[in-house]
Amino acid sequence: MQPDSEQPLLRMRGVGKAFFGVRVLDDVDLDLHSGQVHALVGENGAGKSTLMKIASGVYQPDSGSLELSGRPVALPDPRAAQTAGIGIIHQEFNLLPERTVAENVFLGREPMRRGLVDRRAMQSRTAELLAGIGEATIAPQTRVGRLSVAQQQVVEIVKALALDARVLIMDEPTASLADHEVELLYALVRRLQQRGIGILYVSHRLAEVFDLSGRITVLKDGRRVTTLDTAEATADTLVRHMVGRELSHYFPERAAPGSAGASRLQLSAAGNGRLRPVDLELRSGEVLGVGGLQGSGRSALARAVFGIDGFRTGQLLLDGVPVRVRSPRQAVRAGIAYVTEDRKGEGLALSQSVLDNALLAQRSVRPRWFGRTNRTTTVRELLDAVEVHAAGTEQEIRYLSGGNQQKVILARWLAMKPRVLLFDEPTRGIDVGAKAAIHDLIRQLAADGAAVLMISSELPELIGMSDRIVVMRDGAIAGELPAGSSEEAVMGLATGATTSTEVPA
């Protein structure tokens, strides 16, 4: 699209980055030209956000170089990136809701007149910037908290432009927008493009990528797979580039076909603010995999079943009986267990002992007199059974490895004898050996008659573990796939490149 002779605005060469010995980026090249929308795509964990953070000064690359308009730059911190002309629009805005639009745009660089903040100049210059990108309907003296999310995003963009940003990085900009707002964002992106701003557009929604971008770089497992002109690309080729790798470990054997038992959990037209009405059945003995991209409603589904952000509409049946689950407490008492994605934040009391953590669910919902000595011994047995490696049950859990922490959480829920288990990214941040152990435990639980719902962003895990896979997109079930489906099929449904292949019964 751009002639090769033209100097790129931003040139990244051989960028690599590792965290704790794990390579997350390896030898990545990227050229962003003036007036170009360059899409960066890849599945979760492909390295998109790490690359983006390197370009915006949040992380330092271990290797490789960055050039701005042909000159090498170092970006030791986000401030340096800002002054160099690289602005970033995060999914979460860096705005002060209690301050006005103008105050936010000029925070840290308030225009001065006779030693005082020149509020009038601040407002008129904000108004100019807003008008310049065709957003004159936003008044500079409005408090940001009163604006819609889409308008707040505009304010973020204006804040970057006020710093003379020539490169704008947008991280999943449509993730928080309503459908009708997306069109407005498109228009804005095109206006920015006309002003010669180079936009690095990070998204895994292929529809957007095709609508907006001129060039596409695909990342997979931290490497650049390919860079191509959007005109040459098709959804199929992109999906194929995004997935496809060797199975790196073996998964426990699946349940025999047709062996699934009675219906444990059934959702009919169950929905809430984040979920369109969902129909889903989960049977005893099966592992149902839930795929989809971040923000597609996977976690919202688990959280709704567990009563954190409960269903507002529709029905939830447990073992055929309609149940209202309005809080996690009710969910636990009804026999539902939830292993959260955010282990440290939501799963564990980090400064408490292994034993305390393992007893947490029992202590919370069962009265004090309920088998007090008994339950400690049961939990100790369970901790042994799941093979937790710790210095002892009194050790603070924060010192355990991720895999052992996860096993403690499993022991906690096993003690409750759950009927339905919800796993959200059960092996995230867990080393390979412990991963296999967790997979075996999950399969064992299903074999013992529980119904398991497992959310995973790791396609090999999702495909290797599940007896059935449902894929979510935009808060709804995009389609259902049988055991052993291809990664392409899952990604196709998740990105919207293909629509439902098999309509769920």
Added chain:
Amino acid sequence: MSTDTVRRLRLPQLDATNGVWPALAVALIVGGTLVALDGGSLFTESSMISLLQRAAGLGIVAVGQTIAILAGSLDLSVAYVISLTSLVAAETMAGSDGMVLPAILAVLAVSAAIGLLNGLLITKLRINAFIATLGVGLLIKGYLEQGYAGPAGSVPTSFQHLGYDRLGPVPLSFLLFAAVAAAIWFTLRSTRYGHHLIATGGDLDVARLSGVRTDRVLIRTHVICSLCAGIAGLYLASRLGAGAPRVGAEGGYDLESIAAVVLGGTVLAGGRGGVTGTVGGVLLLAVIDGVFNQLEVDSFFKQMVRGVVIVAAVAVYALRLRRTSDRRKAAVA
């Protein structure tokens, strides 16, 4: 999207900040009626004067406390700073007219130094503001208890004008309070520091990423907060004619100033609120005080009523905040 926004903007901006003024009006009407039923009057010149005088001391401290809280911090040492500075003032003056100015300068220096210490502990050693200022307060308390058994020093008559004179019906001390409040209000509105202060309290990371030197802002804020307490110490010394080692703690200036700030609608977490609300909060507390004094109500009962008023006010603000944020969420969905 745009029509909706325009409509929302035209609604009167009922902020938590101005909720204190209706409350003050209610307190004046209800209190005035109660006092009238009791056979007295709340609106005589003398009772209004004593009301304003009561407001002045607390008000000056509360204005300083406002910016500490706005910046996302807190200052629990103010009560002891008041006691200490009242002694510094009275002992330096030692009854001589010529020493008034040096004494004022000494007070400002001492309180600024304490504020600097508070700010450094909070920003450089990263000690939680609650603990840091409590510790500094206890330090001063220990010094006062060890060195003083009772009032010390004396203030010349010339300096007592500050505590007792009036300009027309308005006590000089209240004008001092108004001046301090106006100065801080203007600072918040029109200086870079003021803008950075509110940003720091609103979201430390956002402020820092926008290039605000948040440590400096916090240190400066604590210095100003302590200076306000020092000014209140000067005022109390002039009222009492001497320095008093327990005047600050007995007056409850630490918690009372926080209560006034919160009543005024400033959010304890910082970043939202302002000085005008605090002025209303201070007046509200003074009116309640004045009413109960005239009714000669038991002081324990008085404390209980104040407690109820403060909790009720915060509950109303919290409810209102939640409603607006719910509405915002609904607008997004």
